[in-house]
Amino acid sequence: MGWTGTSVRRKEDDRLVRGRGLFTDDELEPGMLHLHILRSPYAHARIVRIDTAAAEALPGVACVLTGREVAAQCEPFMQIGPPPCDKIRDLPMAVDKVVFQGEPVAVVAAATVALAEDAAQLIDVEYEMLEAVVEAEDALSDRSILHEAAGTNRTWQGVFEYGDVEGAFRDAASVVRIPRMKFHRFASTPLEPNACIAEWTRQGSVEFLCNNSFPGFAQQLLAPGLRLKADQLHIRTYDVGGSFGNKIWNYVYMALAALASKKAGGRRVKWTETRTEHLLGSGHGNERTYLDTEVALDRDGVITAVRSRHIDDCGAYTRYEPLGCVIWSQVLPATYKLRNMRIDFTQTVTNKCPVVPNRGYSRMQQLWFMERIVDICAHELGIPADEMRLKNYITQFPYETPNGCVYDSGNYPAMLAKGKELIGWDRWQREIAAGRKAGRLIGIGIGTTLDSGTNNFGQARIVNPFLPFSGNSEVCTMRLDIEGAVVVCLGTTPSGQGHETSASQVVADVLGIDPSMVYVRPGFDTAWNTFVGHSGTYASQFAVTGLSAVHGAAQKLKAEMRRLAAFMLEAAEEDLEFGTGAQGPEVRVKGTDKAINYWYMANLVNNNNAMLDESLGDVTLNVRHVYRPPFKVPDTERKFGNLTLTYAAQLHIAVVEVSRETCRPQVLAYAAVDDCGTLINPQIAHGQVHGATSHGIGAALMECLDYDETGNLLTATFSDYCPITALNIPDIAWGNIETPSPFSYNGAKGMGEGGGAPLHTMSAAIQDALHGAGVIVTGSHHSAPRLFEILQQPNRDEAVSVERRGGKQGRR
Amino acid sequence: MYPAPFRYHRAATLDDAIGRLVGIGEGARALAGGQTLLVWLKMRFDEPTDLVDIGRIPGLDAIEHDTKGVRIGALATHARIARSPLAKQIPIVGDCANGIADNQVRSRGTIGGSLAAGDPSCDWPVLLTTLDATVHCRGPAGARTLPADGFVQDLYATRLEAGELITGVSFALPGKGSAGAYVGFKRCAPAFPTSSVGVQLTLNGDDCTQARIALGSAALTTIRAQAAEAELSGRTLNAQVIARAAEAAAAAADPVPDQRGSPAFKRSLIDALVKRGVEVARRRARGETVEVSHEYY
Structure with a gap:
């Protein structure tokens, strides 16, 4: 494999760095309408009256839509969750009441975007305030119910129990109890906000140019929602400026743009989200509370069991949730070998922005939980953090977890060794000891994490046994174009991951040509017939599903070319070889100068077929390959089965000092070791590691979507939310190991989410820095004001307790 | 994120600007770098009928100092002040100018605007109060000077009268020691x-x-x-x-x-x-x- 493993320069960059990319908002044409969404200022309120007359009368306004009209033309979107989720009436616009601040209550389509906003200001909405519930535990009391038809805010509950939990606690040498921990709400904030252009055509179909990142799914929701057939939706993407999962959810807004176009007589309607809209209403990451956690350990500090209650806060609508209620269990025991676990998992709606898959989706919440457990136990039992991990790491692969997931490959101790070397572990131990003597709050922390990729949609059935989903798949279509060019179409929606480049590398390796000779079409297009229901870019899987589809298609094309060449060259197929000759890419008879180039092969099939023998009647040089990972439907009763195909791993180490003056946590050194199996394009992988690390550091130190008690978002602008930028990213020492996956053809593992590694790492380092001050880190967000509060009132006495028992050896 | 409609005026001279501001009255706002005002307009926290752009009035952006003191024109941007020899000679000025927002904003925002905004989080009012600076103003009633200390009277409220503009600030060179x-x-x-x-x-x-x-x-x-x-x-x-x-x-x-x-x-x-x-x-x-x-x- 000549091109695989080399840092081929990214093909996409040529147009992107020259400003020649095409992002949805770049598309502009005369007569296009612009959509403005009027959003609720309140988190929970009844809509008493809406008067749109003044807005409609404003010159330049094409139409105004309210919830009533939308409800009359739409079917509520399908809900993934089991009862009571099925009772939730999920429409793209609020009808009788609003359930989160920022929920759409009306839209205006007008000649300019400014005019649309002027008109929206003239819409008079009378609200009757209702009590908002913003805390998950409060919401579960059902004192104020969001979706009255559902009758409760509790949208999902299930117990995940494996092994002999009671026995392990009975036999434990020590039990560590952590009453409460909390993973905060943030979102990874793509540079390009959500956007779409919709045109309801005269033929009754809808044309979309958008940046949705999971169009295979969006189409299945949008078509019935808009009362159309799936094939009547033509969905395209082109350049997309980041997604991180957040853009899975923008089908809701695509529906609004489509309905506005319909009402405006089929004119194209463009909607581009503003930053504040993005922060208010585009989708946040899951917020999770961990209650009554108990950890059983044996005499050696080996964790034997964990039991806990988790409450997940999914915001106002369940939508793609409650998939998050099972997705975390892909990494149930994290990187640790304990066999006994019991997690009682509940999800609730609250009067906050709905959550959406966000880089590290649902798994990072579980990994953070497990990493906190490991660190808190290590500190309380006086075991160094690195030794604690070595005692507990899984070391044999493939490894079947207690819930039936199969970790394909890995070497966590080697990653730890490499991380320690990169950061200079021993030197820092000395500096930290000296620093502490001088009164400095300084610590070092390890975060081990898993980026489980290529999900088995069968896990959805653990949430709702009646869902018609399982497995996974991705498509590639490939053809030798009429002039002999290799043209590749993908079913994915790249948003910066360099799919055009990596796909070219794979094709080039199969055909023995240069990647520059392979043309991969940018973007996604339902008209290419290159998609299935799973198509999109999410769940860390392109290197596996996407490239396996590309590889399969390239092999099919190669087989057809070989037959064609054998006929024309009058040679046996096994005597042929693929390569590049004087007339470009060709197939030749080994050891001779007899060859046929790609142009002639394409010419024969497309323009010149009387030359061909009947036996070649099925050769079209236009192939389609669907890759399907080898999944089974999980056992939904036991909540058992293989939920993901590959497990990339990250091991990060940070040295952090908390300023005694300002409480600012400062990263003094940072090392990130990655293992995503065989690297396809090391530079792209490195870039993804850097991006995921930066996002995680931002989430840990800066970014938090804070609501006040009325459900008012306090961080609705960038100057309040403070997303991480280049100015805040520390130098990151990067290292890599490769443990090839036995389950993918190329040994690659999906990657890019990074499992939120820095969140665990920062919590661990700050724990180490502040443990001496009586602080147990039980939250994932470490802004200076929060650290100030905790240093004012050290929490160790309430945050953790340790019960040590004499005698029996704990069981494994 | 788009301002409500407004009329735009570009003032040629200081007197022209003052004349327009007085003539239009309550609905008028002076626009310099736009660091604060444009954000307010985009959020529709403020919906003036008219903006009088003073940004191109000549002679209002000078940064001068001699043995007696320093004078900075109201339209001097944070970035220009940060790069000026003054910032080296009086490091506290550089501390302030370099620390405001990011590079893009520093290239647009002005010292006069920072004072006129009356925002307790703005940096220049703090620095100028520290240096006991004088604020030079001109309005329909002519020119006057006010101390920087107390210039901002309340949240978003300054001592400027209707139609009055800041023309510059001055302060003495810090003495020996x-x-x-x-x-x-x-x-x-x-x-x-x-x-x-x-x-x-x-x-x-x-x-x-x-x-x-x-x-x-x-x-x-x-x-x-x-x-x-x-x-x-x-x-x-x-x-x-x-x-x-x-x-x-x-x-x-x-x-x-x-x-x-x-x-x-x-x-x-x-x-x-x-x-x-x-x-x-x-x-x-x-x-x-x-x-x-x-x-x-």
Whole structure:
């Protein structure tokens, strides 16, 4: 494999760095309408009256839509969750009441975007305030119910129990109890906000140019929602400026743009989200509370069991949730070998922005939980953090977890060794000891994490046994174009991951040509017939599903070319070889100068077929390959089965000092070791590691979507939310190991989410820095004001307790 | 994110601008760099009928200094001030100019705009109060000068009269033994500071003959920490004296709780920043070159 493993320069960059990319908002044409969404200022309120007359009368306004009209033309979107989720009436616009601040209550389509906003200001909405519930535990009391038809805010509950939990606690040498921990709400904030252009055509179909990142799914929701057939939706993407999962959810807004176009007589309607809209209403990451956690350990500090209650806060609508209620269990025991676990998992709606898959989706919440457990136990039992991990790491692969997931490959101790070397572990131990003597709050922390990729949609059935989903798949279509060019179409929606480049590398390796000779079409297009229901870019899987589809298609094309060449060259197929000759890419008879180039092969099939023998009647040089990972439907009763195909791993180490003056946590050194199996394009992988690390550091130190008690978002602008930028990213020492996956053809593992590694790492380092001050880190967000509060009132006495028992050896 | 409709006027001269502002009356706003005003318009917190752009009036952006003092035109941008020889000669000016927002904003925002905005989080009012600067104004009634201290009267309210514009600021060159520092703390570059502190000391060795301390983001307006100044003036500086001054400054603050932190956190920051500012000012008075500005993650 000549091109695989080399840092081929990214093909996409040529147009992107020259400003020649095409992002949805770049598309502009005369007569296009612009959509403005009027959003609720309140988190929970009844809509008493809406008067749109003044807005409609404003010159330049094409139409105004309210919830009533939308409800009359739409079917509520399908809900993934089991009862009571099925009772939730999920429409793209609020009808009788609003359930989160920022929920759409009306839209205006007008000649300019400014005019649309002027008109929206003239819409008079009378609200009757209702009590908002913003805390998950409060919401579960059902004192104020969001979706009255559902009758409760509790949208999902299930117990995940494996092994002999009671026995392990009975036999434990020590039990560590952590009453409460909390993973905060943030979102990874793509540079390009959500956007779409919709045109309801005269033929009754809808044309979309958008940046949705999971169009295979969006189409299945949008078509019935808009009362159309799936094939009547033509969905395209082109350049997309980041997604991180957040853009899975923008089908809701695509529906609004489509309905506005319909009402405006089929004119194209463009909607581009503003930053504040993005922060208010585009989708946040899951917020999770961990209650009554108990950890059983044996005499050696080996964790034997964990039991806990988790409450997940999914915001106002369940939508793609409650998939998050099972997705975390892909990494149930994290990187640790304990066999006994019991997690009682509940999800609730609250009067906050709905959550959406966000880089590290649902798994990072579980990994953070497990990493906190490991660190808190290590500190309380006086075991160094690195030794604690070595005692507990899984070391044999493939490894079947207690819930039936199969970790394909890995070497966590080697990653730890490499991380320690990169950061200079021993030197820092000395500096930290000296620093502490001088009164400095300084610590070092390890975060081990898993980026489980290529999900088995069968896990959805653990949430709702009646869902018609399982497995996974991705498509590639490939053809030798009429002039002999290799043209590749993908079913994915790249948003910066360099799919055009990596796909070219794979094709080039199969055909023995240069990647520059392979043309991969940018973007996604339902008209290419290159998609299935799973198509999109999410769940860390392109290197596996996407490239396996590309590889399969390239092999099919190669087989057809070989037959064609054998006929024309009058040679046996096994005597042929693929390569590049004087007339470009060709197939030749080994050891001779007899060859046929790609142009002639394409010419024969497309323009010149009387030359061909009947036996070649099925050769079209236009192939389609669907890759399907080898999944089974999980056992939904036991909540058992293989939920993901590959497990990339990250091991990060940070040295952090908390300023005694300002409480600012400062990263003094940072090392990130990655293992995503065989690297396809090391530079792209490195870039993804850097991006995921930066996002995680931002989430840990800066970014938090804070609501006040009325459900008012306090961080609705960038100057309040403070997303991480280049100015805040520390130098990151990067290292890599490769443990090839036995389950993918190329040994690659999906990657890019990074499992939120820095969140665990920062919590661990700050724990180490502040443990001496009586602080147990039980939250994932470490802004200076929060650290100030905790240093004012050290929490160790309430945050953790340790019960040590004499005698029996704990069981494994 | 799009302003309500307004009429745009480009003033050719100062008198032209004043004339238009007076003529249009209540619905008019003066536009300089737009750092504050444009954000307000985009959020529709303010919907003026007319904007009078003063940004191209010639002669209002000069940065001059001679042996007697310094004069900075109202339209001088933060970036130009940061790059000027003045910022090197009087490091406290550089501390302030370099620390405002990010590069893009520094290239647009002006010193006059920062004062006129009347925002307690703006940096220049704090710095100019620390340096006991004078604000030069001109309006329909002619020119006048006002002290920077107290120029911002209340939240978003200044002493400017209707139709009156800031034309520049001036302050005396710090004398022998006088040095200062402007230090702040914020969450990230484009965020407003959580707290900021300006300190200007006149020192003879470690003996402090004069001290001025001003606080930003510490109340509804810029405030002078006179009790803290009194702890330093006439005393020999040592850790105990400085700690008392810092404590007095924190006590003088009346910060509001918000996203940036609780009042207790902000007071503790002020305490830390006063200590840091005094320390830097002392070192600078001894002739050391010290780089400080806003600290953030």
